[in-house]
Amino acid sequence: MAQTYKYREIYLKTKQDILSQQYNSHEKLPSKRQLANDQNVSINTVKNAYEQLFAEGYIYTKERQGYFVEALNKLIIQDHRIPQPIHNNPTKIKSSYRYSFSHMTTDISQFPIDLWSKHTKEAFRLFQNEMSEIPIYKGPIELRKSIAQLISYKRGVTCYPDQIIVSSGTANLLSALFNTFSNNQKIAMENPGYSRMRKLFIDMGQDVVNIPLDQKGLSVNRVKSEQPDFVVTTPSHQFPTGTIMPISRRIELLNWVTEHNKYIIEDDYDSEYKYGTDNIPSLYSLDKNDRVIYLGTFSKTLMPSLRVSYMVLPYPLLYKFDLATDTAITDLSLINAYTLHLFIKSGNYEKYIRKMHHIYTEKRELFLKVLNKEFKEDISIYDMEAGLHFLLSIKTSLTYQEIEQKAHDNSIELYTLRRFMVDEPANSKVKTLIIGFAKIELEDIEPAILKLKEIIYE
Structure with missing residues (x-):
């Protein structure tokens, strides 16, 4: 040494x-x-x-x-200032919150890490050759077959594995899709809606138009007047309002895109969790004319940090996509991909979903019970019995900014409807909060809600 x-x-x-x-x-x-x-x-x-x-x-x-x-030139050093540390934007630094009402998190305390590790070891043994080679862009065929079987019986999405593209995130999938077009596309998005996706399209230079919602979800009349090339929607559990698009609206939207040779991008981001009713069929399952692009993710069922999402392309777009990505290499973690394949194939994925469904049902019911007990007639809960969050409208003189700041000051992670709207919402006496219930522990639900009540009425 x-x-x-x-x-x-x-x-x-x-x-x-x-x-x-x-x-x-x-x-x-x-x-x-x-x-x-x-x-x-x-x-x-x-x-x-x-x-x-x-x-x-x-x-x-x-x-x-x-x-x-060797004959070397002298290395030029312009000055001798001491390097300054990089100061991150304070708004981007994640705090350690005492209570989290975040809609973006999941409860991973029950995640079967021993089983996952077992499948990881098995993946190394079974797929050594595949992992030693340059991976194809669509992701491993084994995982795509597992996903095809899973979404066929869970979501009514009947497709071939060749139609599925797996990546490390929805943003990567959409970027790859729209890079196949030589010109910018007009994209209709729900408002309020997924703000990160909206920003992605804007940053790509796409023409984004914002479509308002009514009690049935996306306004098809507004879509017809805007004449977009693509319509992005979350029909099974609108994000963030929770509205479920009824069959009449779905048929109307499908008929319009079919007649005008347009496409729907169906973001089925948290369809796995329904309470009290069966799963709502996907929009894709109704499509008989190859007009729907289906997006799914394992972020809500497993964990966001796993970074596995997938896209199902209709055949009219598939050839063009395959041609554009012929020499591309996936950014997907292959060890995670093969492990997930084995996790699904073994039945452990479904077993875990059933367990988490029970846990989330218990958390959700306690949330609703305590909220109604503490706030009484001052609140309205938009409970669509789906997903891992719901909307809470509450009477208060506070502004959205004041609610957000007071929550942060009291070590509570809380998001309001303002985050997902294109324009600043009107300053009414009723404010709408996004209440995610996945991450918070059962024993913390009541004290967290009492703290929220203190913030609102302080």
Whole structure:
């Protein structure tokens, strides 16, 4: 260990002397034997240091003469100021909250990490060859087959594995899709709606139009007047209002895109959790004319940090997409992909979903009970019996900004409807909050709601 340290010390010191021009160009360095005696180290230690310098181009050798310094220009250093630390934007720094009402989180306390680790080891054993090669852009065929089977019986999405593209996030899938078009597209989005997706399209230079909602979801009349190329919608559990699009509205929207040769992008982001009723069929399951692009994710069922999302493309778009991504390489973690495939295939995915459905049902029911008890007639709960969040409208004189700031000051993670609206909402006496119930522990629900009540009425 001491000799290894000395080798690094000799290497680094000699390199620094060369860079600072302590040696002249083509000047001979001390012989290995001489430097070994001076430093009280072995000749091999000096030899290793010199060979590293030679490999990096700092020195060269002459047969039977020794090592010499290469002719190097002096490295330009413009100033000697001490580097300043990078200060992150304070608004981007995530705090450690005491209570979280976030709609973006899941409860991973019950995640079967031992089973997942077992499948990871199995994936290494079964798919060594596949993981040692450059992966195809669509993701492993094994996972795509598992997803095709899963969404067929869960969501009525009948497709071939070839139609499925798996990636590390919805944003990557949509970016790849719209990069296949040579010109910008007109994209209709729900308002309020998924603000990150809206920003993604705007940053890509797409023409985004905002479509208002009514009690049935997306306004098809407004869609017809705007004439977009693509309509982005969350029909099974509108984000963030929770509205479920009825069959009449779905048929109307499907008929319009079919007649005008347009497309729907169905974001089925948290369809797995329904309470009191069966799952709402996907819009894709009604489509008989290849007009619906289906988006799904494992962020809500497993965990957001897993970063596995997928897209099902209709065949009219698939050939064009495959051509555009022919030489692309996926950004998907292959070990996660193969592990997820085995997790689904073994039945452990469905077993975990059933367990989490029970846990989320219990949390949701307690949330509703305590909210009604504490706020009484001052609140209206828009409970659509689906997903991992609901809307809470509450009577208060506080502004949206004041609610958000007071929640932050009291170590509560809380989001309001303002976050998802294109324009600043009117300052009415009723404010709408997004209440996510996944992450908070059962024993913390009542104290968290009492703290929220204190913030609203303080």
